[in-house]
Amino acid sequence: MAHSHGADSEVGTLTTVMLHRPGNELKRLTPRNNDKLLFDGIPWVSRAQEEHDAFAETLRQRDVEVLYLTDLLTETLASETARTHAISSALSGLHLGDTLRTYLAQAMADASPQELTDLLTAGIRNDEVRGGHGLVTSLLSPYDFLVDPLPNLLFTRDSSVWIRDRVAITSLAMPARMRETQLTELIYTEHPRFAGGTEQIHGWHNEHVEGGDVLLLAPGVIAIGVGERTTPAGVERLARQVFHGRLAHTVLAVPIAQERATMHLDTVCTMVDFDKVVMYPNVADTLRAHAVTVREHGEHETDLVLDVAEAEPFLVAAAKAMQIDTLHQIDTGLDPVTAEREQWDDGNNTLALAPRVAVAYERNDETNERLEEAGIEVVRIAGSELGSGRGGPRCMSCPITRAPLVV
Numbered sequence: 582m583a584h585s586h587g588a589d590s591e592v593g594t595l596t597t598v599m600l601h602r603p604g605n606e607l608k609r610l611t612p613r614n615n616d617k618l619l620f621d622g623i624p625w626v627s628r629a630q631e632e633h634d635a636f637a638e639t640l641r642q643r644d645v646e647v648l649y650l651t652d653l654l655t656e657t658l659a660s661e662t663a664r665t666h667a668i669s670s671a672l673s674g675l676h677l678g679d680t681l682r683t684y685l686a687q688a689m690a691d692a693s694p695q696e697l698t699d700l701l702t703a704g705i706r707n708d709e710v711r712g713g714h715g716l717v718t719s720l721l722s723p724y725d726f727l728v729d730p731l732p733n734l735l736f737t738r739d740s741s742v743w744i745r746d747r748v749a750i751t752s753l754a755m756p757a758r759m760r761e762t763q764l765t766e767l768i769y770t771e772h773p774r775f776a777g778g779t780e781q782i783h784g785w786h787n788e789h790v791e792g793g794d795v796l797l798l799a800p801g802v803i804a805i806g807v808g809e810r811t812t813p814a815g816v817e818r819l820a821r822q823v824f825h826g827r828l829a830h831t832v833l834a835v836p837i838a839q840e841r842a843t844m845h846l847d848t849v850c851t852m853v854d855f856d857k858v859v860m861y862p863n864v865a866d867t868l869r870a871h872a873v874t875v876r877e878h879g880e881h882e883t884d885l886v887l888d889v890a891e892a893e894p895f896l897v898a899a900a901k902a903m904q905i906d907t908l909h910q911i912d913t914g915l916d917p918v919t920a921e922r923e924q925w926d927d928g929n930n931t932l933a934l935a936p937r938v939a940v941a942y943e944r945n946d947e948t949n950e951r952l953e954e955a956g957i958e959v960v961r962i963a964g965s966e967l968g969s970g971r972g973g974p975r976c977m978s979c980p981i982t983r984a985p986l987v988v
């Protein structure tokens with residue numbers, strides 16, 4: 582069946598989304614490794630799954646087709662080429678040594694597609710290896726991971742992003758997340774739903790760009806946060822690619838604080854209408870953007886000559902590029918302490934289902950009330966466990982298709 586995929590805005594009616602239902606990879610988290618694995622606590626896994634199932638159900642009730650990353654992966658792994666590729670990339674680390682690598686490659690090759698999906702997402706710990714007892718396995722601690730678990734797969738926003746009809750395979754900055762894009766790349770390359778018909782841009786081998794930093798402000802206008810995750814060179818690379826592919830006319834490069842609380846642009850600002858954003862009040866006055874445009878196209882991406890404007894207030898630069906009078910910031914009017922608490926719990930990380938309809942964590946009472954006062958329908962979901970990885974509804978979703986935005 583031919584599918585057409587893609588998105589040209591943050592708010593066009595959402596029709597297909599990719600989620601990841603939290604699984605065994607979360608059971609790998611311990612108080613000793615949670616910081617490195619980018620979680621702030623140890624989630625109660627079964628409750629996280631319940632919360633996630635309710636999130637998915639909420640989307641389905643609104644006619645959104647929900648695809649699960651692991652289902653797509655298992656279907657992809659039915660192909661021998663895909664399996665070989667998945668196994669060799671998962672075992673490419675230099676911590677393994679030849680004996681163990683050969684043993685693991687065989688064990689993974691013997692696994693069913695479903696088992697292989699589990700090994701690739703939950704990882705393999707040294708004490709789980711029953712054979713291959715050579716030097717490396719004896720010297721490593723039993724609790725060392727031979728294949729790292731991927732607890733942050735939950736945040737499907739970051740590991741790929743659709744821009745118009747292309748999908749950007751991102752390049753994740755934190756070591757704990759780098760393997761995620763081996764999986765998204767494999768799905769988009771080999772899964773029958775995407776194979777052949779989907780053109781990919783960027784790539785995990787390129788400069789760092791994470792999907793949480795990429796906001797499709799309007800058809801042709803993309804804001805990209807630059808901070809802890811996306812690097813200045815990452816923005817330049819993606820800008821060149823979207824300009825070369827004629828996917829956008831303006832990229833706004835938006836510096837954000839290099840801190841965990843604001844790891845991505847979507848932790849401080851998301852769109853809830855074609856001309857409205859909800860923004861963390863404590864950065865609203867200082868957020869700035871450089872508009873990047875094309876001075877000269879060329880035959881190749883590298884021939885492009887870019888124009889980079891002086892920084893302007895973000896809302897001003899955005900409205901100009903979007904060719905609207907004002908990009909409104911919904912004034913949540915929160916005092917700085919409440920604002921800081923609710924930002925930490927992803928109050929600003931909303932997922933638009935359509936203009937003026939947004940999914941948000943129920944816990945952020947004040948932000949949600951203000952959104953409703955401003956005419957936004959807030960679809961509340963529970964997230965006490967899901968939120969321990971520091972991500973809200975937008976982070977946990979990768980829109981694969983949105984209806985083109987009609988204003």
Ligand SMILES: NC(=[NH2+])NCCC[C@H](N)C(=O)O
Pocket residue numbers: 618619620733736738739758792793794844845847848970971972973975976
């Ligand atoms: N788009 C987002 N804001 N994603 C949140 C990702 C959270 C994840 N624990 C990380 O640190 O990478």
